[in-house]
Amino acid sequence: MRGVPVSALIGFFFTAAYFLGAIFAPLVAPYGLAEVVGDVWEPASRTHLLGTDSIGRDLLTRMIYGGRTTIFIATMATLLSFVTGSVLGFLAAVLGGWMDQVMSRLVDLLMSIPTLIFALVVLSVMPVTIPVLIVVMGLLDSTRVYRLARAVAVDINVMDFVEAARLRGEGRGWVIFREILPNALSPLVAEMGLRFIFAVLFVSTLSFLGLGVQPPAADWGGIVKENKDGIVYGIPAALVPAFAIATLAISVNLVADWVLNRTTSLKGGRGG
Amino acid sequence: MHPVVKLVVQRVALGLLLLLAASVLIFAGTMILPGDVAQSILGQSATPEALANLRAELGLNEPPVTRYFNWLFGVLQGDLGTALTNGQDIATSMGRRLSNTLFLAFWAAVVAVPLAIFLGLLSVLYRDRWPDKLISAVSLASISIPEFLIGYVLMYFVAVQLGWFSTVAMINDSMSVLEKLNAIALPVAVLTLVVLAHMMRMTRAAILNVMQSAYIETAELKGLSAFRVIFRHAFPNAIAPVVNVVMLNLAYLVVGVVVIEVVFVYPGMGQYLVDHVSKRDVPVVQACGLVFAAVYIGLNMVADIVAILANPRLRHPK
Numbered sequence: 001m002r003g004v005p006v007s008a009l010i011g012f013f014f015t016a017a018y019f020l021g022a023i024f025a026p027l028v029a030p031y032g033l034a035e036v037v038g039d040v041w042e043p044a045s046r047t048h049l050l051g052t053d054s055i056g057r058d059l060l061t062r063m064i065y066g067g068r069t070t071i072f073i074a075t076m077a078t079l080l081s082f083v084t085g086s087v088l089g090f091l092a093a094v095l096g097g098w099m100d101q102v103m104s105r106l107v108d109l110l111m112s113i114p115t116l117i118f119a120l121v122v123l124s125v126m127p128v129t130i131p132v133l134i135v136v137m138g139l140l141d142s143t144r145v146y147r148l149a150r151a152v153a154v155d156i157n158v159m160d161f162v163e164a165a166r167l168r169g170e171g172r173g174w175v176i177f178r179e180i181l182p183n184a185l186s187p188l189v190a191e192m193g194l195r196f197i198f199a200v201l202f203v204s205t206l207s208f209l210g211l212g213v214q215p216p217a218a219d220w221g222g223i224v225k226e227n228k229d230g231i232v233y234g235i236p237a238a239l240v241p242a243f244a245i246a247t248l249a250i251s252v253n254l255v256a257d258w259v260l261n262r263t264t265s266l267k268g269g270r271g272g
Numbered sequence: 273m274h275p276v277v278k279l280v281v282q283r284v285a286l287g288l289l290l291l292l293a294a295s296v297l298i299f300a301g302t303m304i305l306p307g308d309v310a311q312s313i314l315g316q317s318a319t320p321e322a323l324a325n326l327r328a329e330l331g332l333n334e335p336p337v338t339r340y341f342n343w344l345f346g347v348l349q350g351d352l353g354t355a356l357t358n359g360q361d362i363a364t365s366m367g368r369r370l371s372n373t374l375f376l377a378f379w380a381a382v383v384a385v386p387l388a389i390f391l392g393l394l395s396v397l398y399r400d401r402w403p404d405k406l407i408s409a410v411s412l413a414s415i416s417i418p419e420f421l422i423g424y425v426l427m428y429f430v431a432v433q434l435g436w437f438s439t440v441a442m443i444n445d446s447m448s449v450l451e452k453l454n455a456i457a458l459p460v461a462v463l464t465l466v467v468l469a470h471m472m473r474m475t476r477a478a479i480l481n482v483m484q485s486a487y488i489e490t491a492e493l494k495g496l497s498a499f500r501v502i503f504r505h506a507f508p509n510a511i512a513p514v515v516n517v518v519m520l521n522l523a524y525l526v527v528g529v530v531v532i533e534v535v536f537v538y539p540g541m542g543q544y545l546v547d548h549v550s551k552r553d554v555p556v557v558q559a560c561g562l563v564f565a566a567v568y569i570g571l572n573m574v575a576d577i578v579a580i581l582a583n584p585r586l587r588h589p590k
Contacts, residue, residue: 112293112568113561114564117560117565120549121558204418211549231424238428245416250412
């Protein structure tokens with residue numbers, strides 16, 4: 001671990017803690033997800049470390065399970081957006097010509113409508129389930145990945161070793177997956193951190209608006225929605241997810257920054 | 273034709289084309305469900321009669337292309353259709369709310385834009401020293417928290433703990449401008465925080481970019497003070513990128529408004545859209561989506577046109 005800056009280590013530590021908490025939620029959580037264990041909005045105590053929520057469920061338990069849902073949806077949506085975005089972006093760069101034009105203009109069009117607005121339009125006719133959320137978020141976000149992947153791949157596509165592979169008689173699939181992909185991986189991985197944070201914020205926003213994860217399932221945006229009425233009476237339960245989202249986002253950012261710096265300096269500090 | 277005029281006309285035409293395509297996309301976005309829209313609005317337990325009625329009301333018995341053009345021509349004549357839930361004319365109920373939303377966004381812009389430019393200049397002036405680092409750390413934090421949570425954090429500390437402002441931003445016609453401003457103070461503060469970070473970072477980058485030019489070095493070598501170099505030499509050349517930044521962030525503000533209105537129960541477009549998405553009122557959602565897309569595309573277009581007009585190389589063709 002030599003040469004890893006302290007900020008990246010802190011980022012790693014918190015990111016890992018959140019992911020482990022999400023994976024092992026049933027083991028870590030002190031109570032059951034829907035178990036009513038106390039009065040409404042009890043303050044923090046030894047038995048309820050973060051207090052209780054609007055109907056007397058343990059808030060820490062809700063946060064841990066909520067993190068599980070939020071992180072799961074965000075991770076799947078990020079993976080989906082990366083697979084579709086980068087494959088289509090590479091394909092556009094390799095094919096060139098009118099196929100590239102059609103795909104790029106279509107992406108421009110999709111990006112000309114604000115993501116949240118378009119998601120709301122689509123969700124107004126869709127049944128709001130977790131797979132639908134993942135697909136809608138992933139596909140809308142893949143436009144950003146497509147832009148990046150295409151820009152990177154266009155540069156690589158004209159390199160000598162790609163030319164050599166073509167002259168060798170390799171097919172399109174080989175050129176994309178064996179020549180371009182390994183060389184485009186590092187900028188894409190750095191971008192992945194930012195897209196993941198965006199997905200976390202996005203799914204939280206949708207759930208807060210009541211159009212994301214539906215009760216009884218918990219997620220961070222939903223916890224805010226359930227407890228927002230307490231704010232007026234001075235009960236800060238709805239602010240707990242703010243802390244969780246912000247720390248997760250900042251720690252992922254710290255790791256992504258480090259990946260970006262490391263990979264750019266490997267290529268002689270280009271763009272650094 | 274003068275090249276500037278030609279470029280501007282081209283950009284406006286592109287914007288209109290984009291808007292038309294966006295209207296197709298918004299219309300198609302409510303059609304992509306493999307099943308039946310009427311079924312998904314009413315749910316599985318709907319009676320066949322109710323389904324047939326709704327289909328007739330939505331015009332679902334006609335082919336999609338006909339429906340799209342009927343809708344489009346209606347919109348062009350100012351007829352946005354009627355809401356499914358209460359049968360009211362959408363354009364009438366939207367008018368008041370749209371002006372409320374623009375009122376909120378306008379004041380947020382009035383506060384955020386000068387502040388962002390000033391802080392951006394400040395962080396250029398103290399580049400890599402503590403004011404710059406502090407500003408970038410705060411902006412990183414505010415980017416990492418979703419808008420609605422910034423809203424509740426402010427509401428909790430400022431409205432509830434300190435009791436300075438009301439927790440809801442209700443406005444109506446009988447209020448004077450000052451009362452209205454007092455009511456929207458908190459939402460404006462949240463929106464400012466939301467766009468401030470982006471705008472400041474981009475302003476900083478735009479000015480730093482100019483600061484690396486040779487004529488700035490000359491000005492510094494002449495012995496001019498840092499303030500004079502920035503305001504007299506760097507700033508005029510940074511106006512185009514800065515205006516661009518401002519426009520892009522105003523477009524972003526329009527979307528941020530949706531969530532903030534729900535937080536502060538503000539009677540605007542965002543509240544209207546979100547309410548009707550959960551009621552599955554497709555005509556209202558389409559109309560709202562179109563209005564938001566139009567504002568967004570329009571602001572982006574203005575940003576590009578300002579960039580064209582501010583470019584001296586295009587103003588004085590060889």
